[in-house]
Amino acid sequence: MAVHGTVAAGFEGVREEFAAFLAGEEHAPGAQLVVQRGGERVVDLWSDGVTGASLLGVFSSTKGAAYLVTALLVQDGVLDLDRTVASYWPDFAAEGKGGITLRELLAHRAGVIGLDDGFTPDEMYDDRAIAARLAGQRPFWQPGRFFGYHGLVIGALVGEVVFRATGRTLQEWFEERVRAPYDLDLWLGLPESEEPRFLTTLPMLPTPEQQAELEAAAHSPYSLGGIAFNEHAAGNGELYAFPNSRTARASGQASAGGIGSARGLAGMYAAAAFGLDGDGPLLKPDTAAEFARIHSEGKDLVSDQPQAFGLGFQTYGTHFRSIGAGTFGHSGAAGSLALADPRQGYAYAYTRRRFAFPGGAAPENERLLWSVVRALA
Known part of the structure; x- marks a missing residue:
């Protein structure tokens, strides 16, 4: 499989590491890789099956936005991180959630991971509809005590x-403060004009051994x-197909509905x-450090795996040995990963x-990360 693009x-x-991975990939993934050293794009690569644009x-790399x-x-x-969520959004206080702070919510400690009866497909595309239904949901664990x-x-x-604090949606703020000023290829609400560049997500093609591993790790939908991934809800579709809906792309659901490229993601973290x-x-250094500081670490109640979260952002230094302390970013279900490593100077x-x-x-x-760190050194 051919490698396209440029490196500094x-x-x-x-580039050699990217090519070595692609040479062993049986099913062409269509991959993009971008690295920014400070504000300079030093790696801009893609494989067959996609272009750089x-x-x-x-x-879930959307969550970084x-x-x-x-x-x-x-x-x-x-x-204010230490004000309660209910002080901004009074309905959220129902079912014992009145003491949950914004800090605890961002650190995945609120316990409000989903609904007892699940969301409809149309609700899953709409952040305001999701929030309205979650306001009355009881937490699935004692808020603040655990994380998931x-x-x-x-x-x-x-x-x-x-929205309650400003009267404007998170998507509107992202467009005004982040995407538009830098003309980033990353949207929370993809315009119709950009639709020709969108490529549908393709499902996983596991080997027989991988399929057996997936089945062994399967959990009850309840x-x-x-519950966190809405698997118990009637009509819940396959996760891989979520962005393949024009409704999902247009709504820009802020947990998983972002549409973009590696150029857009790397540019966002470089700008930040x-x-x-x-x-x-x-971000001022103190703000970046606070949001990257580990707030939840250990066994995640939802994934049943070791995890580490700052304020929303995943703090990858505990999972990737190549990454410096204070790195902040987020991965996505299809395999994406985007981050900024302030100490080593790259996005x-x-x-x-x-x-x-x-x-x-x-x-x-x-x-790939190790190859970037070696190049920087």
Whole structure:
């Protein structure tokens, strides 16, 4: 499979690592890889099956955009991390949720991972509808005591706080403060004019051994993991197909509905941490450090796996040995990973068109990240 695109001098090893992965990939994933050193794009690669300008569903990598908007509003003094969610959104106080702070919500400690009876497909596309139904839901654990990934609803919950505090949606803030100023290929609500660049997400094609592993790890649709991913709801579709709906792409659901490219994701994190186009960084160092600081670490009640979260952002230093402390970012179900590593001075984004096994940040990210760190050194 061919590798296309460019790398700056000194980053040839990144291209070689990308090519080595693709050579062993039986089913063409259609992958994009972009690295920004500070504000400079030093790696811009893609494989057959996509182009550098192709737009893909980035699933939970969308959450990075939601958390960046939240961080900016905290930095501006509009939001206070230690105020209760109910002080902005009174209905949220129902069923014992009145004491949950915005900080606890962002750290996945609220316990409001889904609904007892699940969401309809139409509700899953609409953050305000998700939030309205979750306001009356009882938590699935004692808030603040444990943590678990609020995979399909965290963007709606945080977005409702943003809306109640400002009168504007999180998606509107992202467009005004982040996407439009830097002309980023990353949308929370894809315009009709950009539709020709969108490529449908392709399902995972596991080997027989991988399929057996997936079946062995399966959980009940009524488990915490099943409820968090709406698997118990009538009409719930396959996760891979979520961005393939025009309704989902147009709504820009802030947990998993973003549409973009590796260029867009890397540009967003570069703008946040280092600055782009001659502008300074969007986040002050203290703000970036606070949102990257680990707030929840250990066994995640939803995924039943070790996880570490800052304020919304995943803190990958505990999972990828190549990454520096204070790194903040987010992965997506199809295999994408996007982050900023302030200490080592780069932003990284990787996307895939075909779902990777076993889901979440694709395994090849480990080798690709190491190649980036070696090039920087």
